[in-house]
Amino acid sequence: MTAPKNAESDTAAKAVQVTDLSVDLGGRLVLRGVDLQIRQGEVVAVLGANGSGKSTLIKTVVGLLPAARGEVRLFGTPVPRFRAWKRVGYVPQRITAAGGVPATVYEVVSSGLLSSRRLFAPLGAARKAAIEDALRVVDMADRRKDAVAELSGGQQQRVLIARALVSDPELLILDEPTAGVDLASQQIFADAIRERVARGTTVVMVSHDLGPMDALIDRSIILRRGRIVYDGPPHASQTSAHVHHSHGASDDLGWLTS
Ligand SMILES: Nc1ncnc2c1ncn2[C@@H]1O[C@H](COP(=O)(O)OP(=O)(O)OP(=O)(O)O)[C@@H](O)[C@H]1O
Secondary structure, three states: OOHHHHHHHHHHHEEEEEEEEEEEEOOEEEEEEEEEEEEOOOEEEEEEOOOOOHHHHHHHHOOOOOOOEEEEEEOOEEHHHOOOHHHEEEEOOOOOOOOOOOOEHHHHHHHOOOOHHHOOOOOOHHHHHHHHHHHHHOOOHHHOOOEHHHOOHHHHHHHHHHHHHOOOOOEEEEEOOOOOOOHHHHHHHHHHHHHHHHOOOEEEEEOOOOHHHHHHOOEEEEEEOOEEEEEEOOOHHHHOHHHOOOOOHHHHHHHHHO
């Protein structure tokens, strides 16, 4: 029987599989019947107005929110049973690394290599080299001893990006990685992503303003009111007004308060 084998390898070739996903937040369906398949090596932008459900989708994909209906699989494994988190790098929407905890740049980046089981294991040479590489890629090597809380927003974001890159994940999931980030940092970030994409890394990125990342995108998803309303090649709409913060928000608010 070859069919099940083929089906299985096909499933494994998908970095992300979202099937009929609905997510309920505070009694409100924020995602409704979302289907999405992302093949390994694809670079996908998730676009949509404020409140359309982009962050909710990303958080559910990385297992931070439960599905009310449907399922998410990472590399073929349902997220509740997925354990290979080393294969996934995640940059959250807002900085959580600083959060009052006095951590240095080096500490935050190195935390990207530590699974809970190995928290107290000393860093080997390979791990140290990986940290140096990630620091270099985001141009923060000379700030390694600085407290993250003392950095600018853009620099903090670079640290989080380095933290996501340090384990050299096969799948990078980025929630507005360059929001509020200066253009120089955006460029550094785009170069870092380009390097990973050339090596086959899958990227899923939420963004209001793709900036220098624009050229890397090979597919856009547009969410509206918790549903996918466009899934295809990037086109003019990704930079048009309706995916930006200001426009469309009141429309979505109307739905939320109804
Ligand atoms: N914990 C929660 N309880 C109830 N509703 C929530 C909760 N978190 C988010 N929401 C609502 O769900 C909707 C989708 O939020 P989400 O953050 O996924 O949107 P988004 O597209 O990422 O928006 P933004 O562009 O502003 O980041 C929003 O309208 C938000 O107000």
